[in-house]
Amino acid sequence: MASSSRRRLCDQELLDVLEGSDSEEELVEESTDSEVPGDLSSESESSDGETEEPVSVARTWCELESPTQAPPPRFPFTGAPGQKIACDHSPLSYLELFLTDEVIRKIVEETNRYAAQQQEGASLPRFSRARKWEPVTCDDIWVFLGLIILQGVVGKPLQKWYWTTNKILSTPFFGSVMSEPRFTLIMKYLHFSNNDEFDEATHPAPKLKKIWEIYQLIVANFKAVYVPDRDITVDESLMAYKGRLSWVQFIASKRARFGVKSFMLCEAKTGYIWNSVIYTGKGTKFAPQYREFGCATSSVLTLIEPLLDQGYCLTTDNFYSSPELFEHLIQHKTDAYGTVRANRRNMPSAFTARKLKKGEVVAWQKGKMMALRWRDKRDVCILSTVHNSETARTTTRSRQEVEKPKAVLDYNKTMGSVDRADGAMSFYPAVRKQQRKYYKKIFRHLLEQCLWNSYVLYKQNSDSPVPHHDFIWKLTEAICVKHPPPESAARPGRRASYVVNPTRLSGRHFAEHLPPTALKQAPTRRCVVCCNKKGKDGKKIRKETRFYCPDCDVALCIIPCFKEYHTKEVF
Known part of the structure; x- marks a missing residue:
């Protein structure tokens, strides 16, 4: 009898704390003093005056019988979102924030080195194109990248068709800035690392040795140029690839199904790609301090580590969400919510015990964390640190008004940023199916990400932004104006097309x-x-x-x- 009354007391104390917190600092202070965020210890005295053992409410899931209690307060947001490196607001200037002089010089240096290594001591056939190789310059690489970018708008099934003279298929602009043999040779010798300096024992990511340095430079630029707003999202992205690679993944829900998987962190509002980790199996490079966690938790904590302790709010899907992850985030003053698998470790023991009718909601509270189950066409499970079980009316696509939990509505609003970025990049892809070398395909995918981030910043800072496809061809035009190729690079007798004129x-x-x-x-x-x-x-x-x-x-x-x-x- 005493134990049951003590349990009711603990539940009531938890509700009192959640309802009676007048400030966010009060809950934060309580979180830091206990072993687990939101841990509240209570001592009850027996009738004979002896003190019983303290009962930890934060270690116990308590079912919420009423949604009227206030939701847990958010951590105060102390970040400074926005663009941190200024530019002149032209399309090319935004791209140059990510493809910096350091990145371009690295590509030029390694491409010329690799070409010299390949041709040294090799007996080339008499009419081999490789005999006409000339070392590339920064202008050559910029024009080369500009043509790759433009190929995403002007889609053709074969790369050589961009230089065809057939009047039905011809695109004169490509031949006016770079000849097809020159483009093909640059693509053949395109390289990003020095093979002679590779040491598998000391390299941080041996499976990504061909692209690691450029990848690190570009992702570092993503983080240095822009700071995301409070709401952020972590999800997985899949770059289509069916070549011979030990870490190719199969994801049935993705359109590509087979490919190279990346964990990405994006701003929820704009879809700006702020950080990413390429998954290479057991050798994936996660932050060393998170080795004791599983792959899902380690990937999230590695991506969000620079944003911890600033009051950010993270949205994840059921692959990542778990009480383990959310408790760690709460310790670092970071809120989170997202769908969760009902059988995750440390979920409420009675979470799936009761069968719900359509529209019915049940919820459990554990400190600042809430687990909710809502019955729609099927059960929807949500884990959140900023919501209660309250519902709200909303209008569906069929213009019907329905009741949904606010946690579900917020999840639907903020979760799709990674998919939005992937969709936008797929409209005008720089990646081609014929690209067999995995590291060249990853570089093309990084180029797509640079283009997308450039367009996001351009839209934010422009009073009358142009559509995405206009942004891309105007960007290519600006590249050809700023980095004019030598006269010998283009075919004689060719001039620019009607729309794009680099001169x-x-x-x-x-x-x-x-x-x-x-x-x-x-x-x-x-x-x-x-x-x-x-x-x-x-x-x-x-x-x-x-x-x-x-x-x-x-x-x-x-x-x-x-x-x-x-x-x-x-x-």
């Missing part, structure tokens, strides 16, 4: 009247600058002009469009 910002340009045609003595054409602007009604402006630039072969108004077209990178 429009250089040289001398003069306006002329459009030449007469067989039907009109004074023909007109649409001004390309005006057609890219929007009027007060939000629709694109349609304006005709009689003037054009013969060198660029585009119609332009004399004032101010002629000047804008030849002086601004983005118009």
Whole structure:
């Protein structure tokens, strides 16, 4: 009898603490004083005056009978979100924040070294393309990367078709900036590490030795350029790959199904990729202080480690969520919520004992952590440190009003950032199926991530951002203007296409009247600058002009469009 009354007392004390916390600092102070966050010890005296053993409420899951109690307070957010390295707001300047001079110089150095190693002492056939190899420069690599980026917008099944002269398939721009043999040779010798310096015993990630240095540089730039907002997400991403690789993963829920898996941390609001870890099986490089945890917990703690103790709120799915992970996050003043598997270790013993009707909710509390089970079409299990069992009305896609737990609504709102980034990168991919070398394919995937992060920052800082596909081709155009290839690199007799003209910002340009045609003595054409602007009604402006630039072969108004077209990178 005494034990049952003592148990009711413990439950009531827990509810009193959760409801009576007037400040977030009070709960934080209690968390740090106990062995486990939210640990509350109570002592009860017996009738004869003797003190019984203390009972730890934080070690006990207590069922919540009413959703009226206040949810656990969030930890105060002390981060400083936003872009930390300034740039001039042009598309290329954002990409240069991630592909820095250090990254480009490293690629140039290792590519030239690898080409020399391959050709040293080799007897090349008489008509081999490799005989025409010339060491690459930083400008060559930039133009090479620009063409890879543009291939994501101009999709063709075979790479050589980008240089074809067939009028049905031709894309003159590619041949105007770099010849097909030169592009193929750079792709053949593209390299990112010195093979002679590799030591498997001391290398931090032997399975990623071919790409490790560049990967570390680019991910470090992701973290240095931008600090995410409070809500962040961790999920897995899969880069399609079916080659011979011991750590290729199969994930049935992903569209690619087979490929190289990465654990990624993204900002929930924008999908900015802030950190990632490539999974290579047992040799995966996690932070050494988390070796005692399993793969799921170690991956999350490795990704979020620089953001701990700042009040961030993490969203995870049932692969990562566990009481073990959430307790560690609470110790470091980090909130979290997400779906959880009902059979996880240390979940409430009676979590799945009762069969629920549709719409019914049951919940248990353990300190700051709540485990909730809600019956929809099937059971949905949620683990959270910032929610209670309260529900709210929402409208479904079929315009029906339904009751859902607030924890489920918040999870649906913040969980999809990694999938959003993957989806955006898949629309204009830099990765090609024909790429057999795994390290070159991973580099192309890193290039996609750099493009996506560049576009996220560009949208945040631009008053009138262009669509994603326009951003990509304008970025390629800016690369070809800033890093012009030598005259010998392009095929003679080729000029730029109508839309993309890499020479429009250089040289001398003069306006002329459009030449007469067989039907009109004074023909007109649409001004390309005006057609890219929007009027007060939000629709694109349609304006005709009689003037054009013969060198660029585009119609332009004399004032101010002629000047804008030849002086601004983005118009």
